[in-house]
Amino acid sequence: MRLAHFGWMGILVACGQPADSDDAEQVVGPTYYEDVQPILNQNCVSCHFTGGIAPFPLETFEQASVVAANIKVSTASRTMPPWKADNSGDCQTWADARWLTDDQIATLGEWVDNGSPAGNPEDAPEDTAEELPGLNTIDATADMGISYTPNDTEEDDYRCFLVDLGATGNQYLTGFEVHPGEARVVHHVVLFDIMDDDALAQAQAMDDAEEGEGYTCFGGSGVNGNLVLAWAPGSPPTQFPAGTGLPLNASRPAILQMHYNTTGGTFPDRTTIDLQLADEVETPSAFGFLVDTELHLTAGQTDVSTASEWSMADLSEWWGAPEDAHFNLYGAFPHQHKLGKSIKVERIRDGEATCLIDVPAWDFHWQQMYFYDHAPIDIAPTDDIRVSCSYDTSTATEDVYWGEGTNDEMCVAGMYLAAAP
Numbered sequence: 001m002r003l004a005h006f007g008w009m010g011i012l013v014a015c016g017q018p019a020d021s022d023d024a025e026q027v028v029g030p031t032y033y034e035d036v037q038p039i040l041n042q043n044c045v046s047c048h049f050t051g052g053i054a055p056f057p058l059e060t061f062e063q064a065s066v067v068a069a070n071i072k073v074s075t076a077s078r079t080m081p082p083w084k085a086d087n088s089g090d091c092q093t094w095a096d097a098r099w100l101t102d103d104q105i106a107t108l109g110e111w112v113d114n115g116s117p118a119g120n121p122e123d124a125p126e127d128t129a130e131e132l133p134g135l136n137t138i139d140a141t142a143d144m145g146i147s148y149t150p151n152d153t154e155e156d157d158y159r160c161f162l163v164d165l166g167a168t169g170n171q172y173l174t175g176f177e178v179h180p181g182e183a184r185v186v187h188h189v190v191l192f193d194i195m196d197d198d199a200l201a202q203a204q205a206m207d208d209a210e211e212g213e214g215y216t217c218f219g220g221s222g223v224n225g226n227l228v229l230a231w232a233p234g235s236p237p238t239q240f241p242a243g244t245g246l247p248l249n250a251s252r253p254a255i256l257q258m259h260y261n262t263t264g265g266t267f268p269d270r271t272t273i274d275l276q277l278a279d280e281v282e283t284p285s286a287f288g289f290l291v292d293t294e295l296h297l298t299a300g301q302t303d304v305s306t307a308s309e310w311s312m313a314d315l316s317e318w319w320g321a322p323e324d325a326h327f328n329l330y331g332a333f334p335h336q337h338k339l340g341k342s343i344k345v346e347r348i349r350d351g352e353a354t355c356l357i358d359v360p361a362w363d364f365h366w367q368q369m370y371f372y373d374h375a376p377i378d379i380a381p382t383d384d385i386r387v388s389c390s391y392d393t394s395t396a397t398e399d400v401y402w403g404e405g406t407n408d409e410m411c412v413a414g415m416y417l418a419a420a421p
Contacts, residue, residue, distance in 0.1 A: 027117045029114045030111040031117045032061045032119055033061070033120055034119050036108060037124055040058050041125060045059055047082075047234045051184060053185070061118050065116045069112060075109075084366055086359070090358070091355035092355065092372060092374075093374065135176070138177075141275065142164075142275060144258075148268065149268045149269070150266045150267075156262075157258075160203070160206075160216075160258075161256045162200075166250075169250060169251055170247065170249055172248065173229065173247075175238055176229045176273055176274060177238070177274045178235070178272075179271065182269035186233070187232070187259045188232045190231075190259075191256055192220075193247070193254055194221075199224040199225060202222070202223045218405065219337060219408070226247075228287075230333060240371075241285075248275075248277070256273070283419075285330070285416060286416075287415065288417055290385060290387055291411075292387065294402070297339070299399050301392070301393045304390065304393055307387070312383045315385065323381065324381045325381060325419055326420035327420055329372075329415055330376045331416040332345060332415055333416065336412070337406075339409055340391055344357070344389075345415075347379060347383050348386055349382070357370060385413070
């Protein structure tokens with residue numbers, strides 16, 4: 001049956017011909033220092049810095065001009081920056097979006113087409129990037145406690161670690177900041193709140209059964225746990241929407257899932273996460289996950305689509321809320337595996353569909369939480385929620401079903417919401 005619950009959830013490079021700065025006044029069209037560098041600084045350099053997860057830096061004109069053609073193609077296709085939720089306004093807009101406007105993409109393309117001129121260095125922006133706000137307080141830190149070197153036989157190494165939070169009691173997580181220990185390999189970070197002693201024992205048993213630190217995991221933690229945070233490179237310190245917070249049992253260890261990408265080499269990592277906690281919040285929140293456990297995908301197809309629809313009355317019952325509960329939706333966490341192509345979530349009210357989140361080009365390796373940059377969306381007890389997913393199963397030799405394994409698939413919508421006052 002279908003379940004919905006609060007729970008776990010090369011492009012060829014061509015070198016441009018830069019104009020000498022002495023000829024800057026003769027340049028017609030965008031130049032690096034005046035037009036391109038501000039775009040790169042605000043949207044790309046947080047990953048594309050020397051020693052970062054990106055395969056090359058974009059901190060200087062010399063670095064950017066070498067990969068100018070790459071910049072044009074990857075931004076025109078919206079492959080980069082890696083912000084997967086549509087932020088055009090056709091389906092909501094998002095806080096801290098790494099999303100280029102159509103004008104910015106056109107500027108980058110025109111700069112490349114015109115030979116990638118440098119322009120005048122005096123036109124360079126004063127700051128390399130905006131200073132992002134940090135956490136109000138740091139109340140605990142999730143620390144791996146050891147350095148882990150990713151498995152060099154796997155391009156993508158998914159590893160789970162039991163971590164002590166350094167706090168006590170039942171609290172609320174209201175914000176977090178991830179500090180990757182080795183930015184060259186850390187691709188994404190997820191933290192799970194372990195639900196009970198049985199789940200803790202299961203996680204410990206999996207850890208003990210494997211050599212070295214931690215245990216192999218994919219798609220989730222492998223035990224009963226609530227997802228409380230997700231991070232991808234370039235994400236700023238995250239404050240949950242004002243007045244909200246997720247329940248967190250800080251007395252019990254949590255599970256830290258690390259995704260390491262080893263295409264640039266393997267390096268020891270010790271990632272930490274600063275946590276902002278509160279004893280109580282005005283609006284306790286949660287992730288309500290809608291999970292299609294009946295998922296069945298025919299193998300050998302370039303496009304397989306599925307859609308599932310739930311009534312809010314049923315969802316409220318499964319979530320343990322009153323049948324007539326109203327909710328405020330603050331954001332979403334969509335999830336598929338490696339065969340996923342797209343995922344879309346809609347609210348259905350009186351036959352009319354309102355888009356809640358749309359990820360038109362899913363990429364398993366760029367997952368994160370998304371929060372609206374506007375007031376929460378109301379979800380009434382008479383509404384339905386529809387989740388639509390598409391897949392490419394052309395590489396599968398057998399039909400694919402729902403599951404947590406690498407070769408299984410999912411169509412999951414995580415909804416960050418709270419009961420409306």
